[in-house]
Amino acid sequence: xxxxxxxxxxxxxxxxxxxxxxxxxxxxxxxxxxxxxxxxxxxxxxxxxxxxxxxxxxxxxxxxxxxxxxxxxxxxxxxxxxxxxxxxxxxxxxxxxxxxxxxxxxxxxxxxxxxxxxxxxxxxxxxxxxxxxxxxxxxxxxxxxxxxxxxxxxxxxxxxxxxxxxxxxxxxxxxxxxxxxxxxxxxxxxxxxxxxxxxxxxxxxxxxxxxxxxxxxxxxxxxxxxxxxxxxxxxxxxxxxxxxxxxxxxxxxxxxxxxxxxxxxxxxxxxxxxxxxxxxxxxxxxxxxxxxxxxxxxxxxxxxxxxxxxxxxxxxxxxxxxxxxxxxxxxxxxxxxxxxxxxxxxxxxxxxxxxxxxxxxxxxxxxxxxxxxxxxxxxxxxxxxxxxxxxxxxxxxxxxxxxxxxxxxxxxxxxxxxxxxxxxxxxxxxxxxxxxxxxxxxxxxxxxxxxxxxxxxxxxxxxxxxxxxxxxxxxxxxxxxxxxxxxxxxxxxxxxxxxxxxxxxxxxxxxxxxxxxxxxxxxxxxxxxxxxxxxxxxxxxxxxxxxxxxxxxxxxxxxxxxxxxxxxxxxxxxxxxxxxxxxxxxxxxxxxxxxxxxxxxxxxxxxxxxxxxxxxxxxxxxxxxxxxxxxxxxxxxxxxxxxxxxxxxxxxxxxxxxxxxxxxxxxxxxxxxxxxxxxxxxxxxxxxxxxxxxxxxxxxxxxxxxxxxxxxxxxxxxxxxxxxxxxxxxxxxxxxxxxxxxxxxxxxxxxxxxxxxxxxxxxxxxxxxxxxxxxxx
Amino acid sequence: xxxxxxxxxxxxxxxxxxxxxxxxxxxxxxxxxxxxxxxxxxxxxxxxxxxxxxxxxxxxxxxxxxxxxxxxxxxxxxxxxxxxxxxxxxxxxxxxxxxxxxxxxxxxxxxxxxxxxxxxxxxxxxxxxxxxxxxxxxxxxxxxxxxxxxxxxxxxxxxxxxxxxxxxxxxxxxxx
Numbered sequence: 001x002x003x004x005x006x007x008x009x010x011x012x013x014x015x016x017x018x019x020x021x022x023x024x025x026x027x028x029x030x031x032x033x034x035x036x037x038x039x040x041x042x043x044x045x046x047x048x049x050x051x052x053x054x055x056x057x058x059x060x061x062x063x064x065x066x067x068x069x070x071x072x073x074x075x076x077x078x079x080x081x082x083x084x085x086x087x088x089x090x091x092x093x094x095x096x097x098x099x100x101x102x103x104x105x106x107x108x109x110x111x112x113x114x115x116x117x118x119x120x121x122x123x124x125x126x127x128x129x130x131x132x133x134x135x136x137x138x139x140x141x142x143x144x145x146x147x148x149x150x151x152x153x154x155x156x157x158x159x160x161x162x163x164x165x166x167x168x169x170x171x172x173x174x175x176x177x178x179x180x181x182x183x184x185x186x187x188x189x190x191x192x193x194x195x196x197x198x199x200x201x202x203x204x205x206x207x208x209x210x211x212x213x214x215x216x217x218x219x220x221x222x223x224x225x226x227x228x229x230x231x232x233x234x235x236x237x238x239x240x241x242x243x244x245x246x247x248x249x250x251x252x253x254x255x256x257x258x259x260x261x262x263x264x265x266x267x268x269x270x271x272x273x274x275x276x277x278x279x280x281x282x283x284x285x286x287x288x289x290x291x292x293x294x295x296x297x298x299x300x301x302x303x304x305x306x307x308x309x310x311x312x313x314x315x316x317x318x319x320x321x322x323x324x325x326x327x328x329x330x331x332x333x334x335x336x337x338x339x340x341x342x343x344x345x346x347x348x349x350x351x352x353x354x355x356x357x358x359x360x361x362x363x364x365x366x367x368x369x370x371x372x373x374x375x376x377x378x379x380x381x382x383x384x385x386x387x388x389x390x391x392x393x394x395x396x397x398x399x400x401x402x403x404x405x406x407x408x409x410x411x412x413x414x415x416x417x418x419x420x421x422x423x424x425x426x427x428x429x430x431x432x433x434x435x436x437x438x439x440x441x442x443x444x445x446x447x448x449x450x451x452x453x454x455x456x457x458x459x460x461x462x463x464x465x466x467x468x469x470x471x472x473x474x475x476x477x478x479x480x481x482x483x484x485x486x487x488x489x490x491x492x493x494x495x496x497x498x499x500x501x502x503x504x505x506x507x508x509x510x511x512x513x514x515x516x517x518x519x520x521x522x523x524x525x526x527x528x529x530x531x532x533x534x535x536x537x538x539x540x541x542x543x544x545x546x547x548x549x550x551x552x553x554x555x556x557x558x559x560x561x562x563x564x565x566x567x568x569x570x571x572x573x574x575x576x577x578x579x580x581x582x583x584x585x586x587x588x589x590x591x592x593x594x595x596x597x598x599x600x601x602x603x604x605x606x607x608x609x610x611x612x613x614x615x616x617x618x619x620x621x622x623x624x625x626x627x628x629x630x631x632x633x634x635x636x637x638x639x640x641x642x643x644x645x646x647x648x649x650x651x652x653x654x655x656x657x658x659x660x661x662x663x664x665x666x667x668x669x670x671x672x673x674x675x676x677x678x679x680x681x682x683x684x685x686x687x688x689x690x691x692x693x694x695x696x697x698x699x700x701x702x703x704x705x706x707x708x709x710x711x712x713x714x715x716x717x718x719x720x721x722x723x724x725x726x727x728x729x730x731x732x733x734x735x736x737x738x739x740x741x742x743x744x745x746x747x748x749x750x751x752x753x754x755x756x757x758x759x760x761x762x763x764x765x766x767x768x769x770x771x772x773x774x775x776x777x
Numbered sequence: 778x779x780x781x782x783x784x785x786x787x788x789x790x791x792x793x794x795x796x797x798x799x800x801x802x803x804x805x806x807x808x809x810x811x812x813x814x815x816x817x818x819x820x821x822x823x824x825x826x827x828x829x830x831x832x833x834x835x836x837x838x839x840x841x842x843x844x845x846x847x848x849x850x851x852x853x854x855x856x857x858x859x860x861x862x863x864x865x866x867x868x869x870x871x872x873x874x875x876x877x878x879x880x881x882x883x884x885x886x887x888x889x890x891x892x893x894x895x896x897x898x899x900x901x902x903x904x905x906x907x908x909x910x911x912x913x914x915x916x917x918x919x920x921x922x923x924x925x926x927x928x929x930x931x932x933x934x935x936x937x938x939x940x941x942x943x944x945x946x947x948x949x950x951x952x953x
Contacts, residue, residue, distance in 0.1 A: 044888050044889055044891065045888065045891065045893075048887070048888035048893075049880060049884075049888065051893055051896035051899055052880065052884040052887045052888060052893070052896075052899060052900075052903060053831065053871065053872070053874070053875050053880070053884065054829075054830070054831015054832065054870070054871035054872055054900045055831065057830075058833070058897060060830075060833065060834070060897075061824075061830035063825070063828065063830070136825075137821075138814065138816060138817075212931075213931055214895075214897075214931060215833070215835045215841070215843060215895065215897040215898045215929070215930075215931050215932075216833070216835065216895070216897045217835070262895075262896065263895060263897075264833070264835070264895045264896070264897025264898075265895040265897065265931050265932060267931075296837060297835065297836040297837065297838070297840075506895065507894040507895030507896065507932055508894065509891075509894075666891045667891060669891070669937075670891050670894055670932075670934060670937060671894075673933060673934070673935075673936050673937070674932045674933035674934060675933070676933070677933030677935060678931075678933055701836065701838065701840060702835075702836045702840040702841045702929060703838075703840040707929055707931065708933070708935075709926050709929060710921075710922045710923075710925040710926045710928070710935050710939070711922055711923070711926045713922075713935045713936060713939075716936055
C-alpha cells in the first residue's frame, strides 16, 4: 500500500518540504564491499549505437507530415512599448500560414506574471514580439522582415548596481530588486567574529555572464490531435513542461504529452517551459498543422538563459592560526529581465568551512538584458571563485599552506542545519589530490615560507618569459537526489526486461546507469535490459534532470522496482516449477533450485503464462532526516603564464571528488572531464558582451563567444573517493554532474595568482587582465 | 546612471531570387534529383529534402563544425555550402558509415571510449576523424587535436575524443 510521507528536499541551495508517496519495499544500500556484477563497471552507453550513427532522434530532427516552421521576431530594443504592430504584409507572403502576436493570441501570463507570452512591453534585446508560421524557415525569415513595428523607446538599465539606484528605470513594475528585498542569511554574531579575528582579508570579486550554448538549441515541435497536444521538446524536465503547458493552455494533464528522446545538452538552461513551446502550440492550433520552432544560435544566446554576472564583496576574519571567526558576503546578481529563481551565490560561504559567524546577503536585480537560468551548479561556481580566491589570500597572509588552512576549518557538521554529514570524503580527497598532484613537491609550498610578495618562480623549462603557478580549490554541492521519483520494471515473456521512468537523459548516460542498476537487482544479463525514458505518457513521474540528482533520485526507484519484479518472478516461478519458493535463486537470468536438476531460463517460465507481464513498481525513498547528504571535492591546477602576451595556459588539472558509490566509472569520467573543461572556459575565455549604448549582445554566436576547443584541453587526472554513502539512498550514490565545474575557475585563478604574484579577482582571466596585473606587480 | 534609449537603424532588404533550381546530388553513393531554392544550404538539403537528419545543425554559420560532412572526400561544414554548389558532386554523411548493421571502427571507438555525451556534435566529429584517417591512417595526438579543433563540443568530451580517434586509427590499421 502506498505510504504518504512528508520530506525535506534540497535543490541547488534551496530547501523544500513536500509530501511524497513511497511504495515498494525499503531496501538498504549494498555493503561497500558487496560483490556487484554490473554496478561499478565501465559499461559503454547502451544507446551509443544510436548516437554514433546519427539515428538518435533529437527534437531538432523531428519532421512530421505537413509540419510548418515558426520563426520569432525579437525586440531590437532593450526596453520599449510596442505602439503599432502591422503584420499584414508578412501574412500575405506566399507560404506564410499565420502570424502570431499579442493581437491575435490569448494573453497568457508567463514567468509568474513578470511578462506575457506576447507582451506589449519588451524588456531586453531579444524579447519575443511576434511569430511567423510558414511552410519553411527561409520563408518565415523573409516574413519577419515584413512585419512593421513601431516602438516607443523606454529608458533602460543594464548594470545591476545601477538598477538598484533610486531613479533607475524599472524593469519590472514591482521594482528591480527581486522579491523587494535581499536574500539574507545570518548565523552567530558577525561583529563579534570580526572582533575576535587577528587577520582580516577582503576583496571584491566579479564574475561574468556566461552563455550555455548547448549544441542543440532550445526548441519544440507541437502537434494537435483533436484536443490532445503532443510536444517534442528539448527539455530537462518533461513532466515540468507538461504541467506548465497544461496550465498555460488551459488543458487537463491527460491531454498533454511531452516527449524528449535525445537532447543536445541543457546544462540547466532547459529546466522549464519556454515561450517557444507555447507559441508552437498556439501556432499549431491556429493552422491545424504541426509546428516546429527551434531557436537559431543568435536567439539562443539572447533568450535561452545564462549564468548571470555577479559582484561579490567578501570579507573573512581569522585567528593567527587560521581558524575562521567571521565570514561576510554581499553579492549582487544580474537577473536579466525576468527571474523566478535566484541562484544561491552565498552557498559556499555558508557551508564550505567551519565558521560560527556568517552573514550572506544577495541582491538579485532585474536589468534589461536576457533572463538568467540555472547553469551547472548555479551560484556555487560563482561563489566558490570568490571564497576560494580569498581563502588563498588568507593562506598567503598567514603563511599557511592552502590545504592546511582548509583542513584547519574542516567541518563534519552541516552548519546550516546542525546535522552531521552522512559521509564527507573531502579530507580523503585532499590527501589523495595532494599526492596525485605532487602538491608538496611543487615549488609553491617550500617557497611560500617567507615568500609573502616575493617574486614568483620562473616556469621551469619554459624560459624566462613564462611563469608557472600552482593552485587549488574545494567544492561543496548538494547532489543528494530526492523523492518524488518513480520507476517501473517490466519483465517480458521472453525474459527481457524494460525499465520505464519519466526521467530524461541530457547526455550524462542515464539509460546506461539505470540498466546497470536493474541488471544488478534482477541478476539478469545487461543485454536483456532496455530503458524507456523521456515520455510523459509512458513513465511514472521523475524529477527534472538537474541539480546532479538524476541517478540519486531515479536510480534507487529503479532498484526498488527491479526488486519488486524479481519477487513477483520468484513467486510465479515457484508455482510454475512446483518448487519451494525459498529454494529458488536467480543468476544471470537463470532460475535455479536445489529441487530441480538444471537451471531454467526466465523465458521458459514466463512463456507458460500466456503473455502475462510482470510489472514491478518502485519509488525513491525519503531522504534521511538526521543527516545532510552533500558532495565534496578538490581540484588542483598548474598553469603557465606568458608574461609578454598575458596568455594563461592551463597545463594540468588534478581532481578528486566524493560523490558516493560510482555506478559507471566510464560515463562518470565524462562528467568529470566535461565539468572541468566547462570550468576552464569560464575561468579563461567565456563572457557575454553587451553593448552599453544599445543593450545588444555583441558576441551571441560561436565565433566571438569563446568556448574551449580541442587545442585548449589540459592534462586532466582525477580519482573518485568512491565510498558508498549508505545513508543517502539504497544505491549509496550522490550526484556528479555539477561538482566538477565548481572549483575549476577558483583553482586556476589561485594558480595564476601563484604564478604572477598578483591576484586577478575578475573572471574571465583574459590576457588584458593578466598584462594589467603584471604592471601592478 | 541609466543609459538613454536609442533607436537602432533597421536594414531593409528586398527579397527576390531566381526560384527553384534542379540539381543532382550524390549522397552516400545514391544520386538524387532535387528541385531547390538556390539559397538552400547543403545542410538543409540533406536534412529536409533527403531526410538525412544524422547531420546536425548547431550554428548554421560555419563556426562549430557540428554539420561536418565529406564533399568529394574532403571535410566541409555543410551549412557553409549551398546545395546548388554541390550539383553533380558526391557527399558522404554519417549515415554512410555503418554497413549491413555493422558499426564503422570509428563509431565503435567512440562508443568504447565514451567519446560523446549529449551526442549532438558527434556525427560531425566522426566525419572529421573519418577524413583524417582516410588521409593519414597513422595520426599522432597532435594531428587528432588539430583536425578536431574545428569541431566544438560543449559537453567537453575532448579527452575521450582524442582517445577514440587514436583507437579508431588502430582499429582501421589492423583491419579490426
